[in-house]
Amino acid sequence: MSRPHHERRRFEIVGQARFLTFSCFQRLALLGHARIRDSFVGQLMRARDKGAFELHAWVVMPEHVHLLITPALPEWTVARVLRDVKGPFSTRVIARWREIDAPILKMITTDSGRVHFWQRGGGYDRNIYTRDEFVEKVEYICSNPVRRGLVRYQEDWRWSSAHTDMAHSSG
Numbered sequence: 001m002s003r004p005h006h007e008r009r010r011f012e013i014v015g016q017a018r019f020l021t022f023s024c025f026q027r028l029a030l031l032g033h034a035r036i037r038d039s040f041v042g043q044l045m046r047a048r049d050k051g052a053f054e055l056h057a058w059v060v061m062p063e064h065v066h067l068l069i070t071p072a073l074p075e076w077t078v079a080r081v082l083r084d085v086k087g088p089f090s091t092r093v094i095a096r097w098r099e100i101d102a103p104i105l106k107m108i109t110t111d112s113g114r115v116h117f118w119q120r121g122g123g124y125d126r127n128i129y130t131r132d133e134f135v136e137k138v139e140y141i142c143s144n145p146v147r148r149g150l151v152r153y154q155e156d157w158r159w160s161s162a163h164t165d166m167a168h169s170s171g
Helices: 034-049 078-099 131-147 161-170
Strands: 018-023 053-060 064-071 124-127
Touching: 018 078, 034 053, 034 078, 053 131, 053 161, 064 078, 064 131, 131 161
Parallel strands: none
Antiparallel strands: 018 064, 018 124, 053 064
């Protein structure tokens, strides 16, 4: 019998990049507002600045996130990185939504009364073995907002490494 998706074993290899995708609860656009995406980016950068991982490429979409990272193993496993990024962020957002009695709370609260921001499980996780695969994942991540029709040029999506890379290279 195979393991459920959320219990799948990760193959942690020191120095190896990982392509990660994780989604909002029921693929709802919980990251649909700019201020919420800004908050997520802030949490992502705080985790990176702790030395938890090297951040190669990233994008925050309305209902999911893509990251290309190299975790600082053995201390910072992928699971720990994800907890450190996702946990504090979702706790803050849900607390704010409770303060203002946001209607979205009804959509993300289960019958048992538990509120979820993120889809259950670890999301999609792939080890990156070759330079070609690494380059392909960077392009995939950065072009995601263009493919979705959110912007015309990848550097125009503010919540992406394509935007920050362009901002740093032009300044």
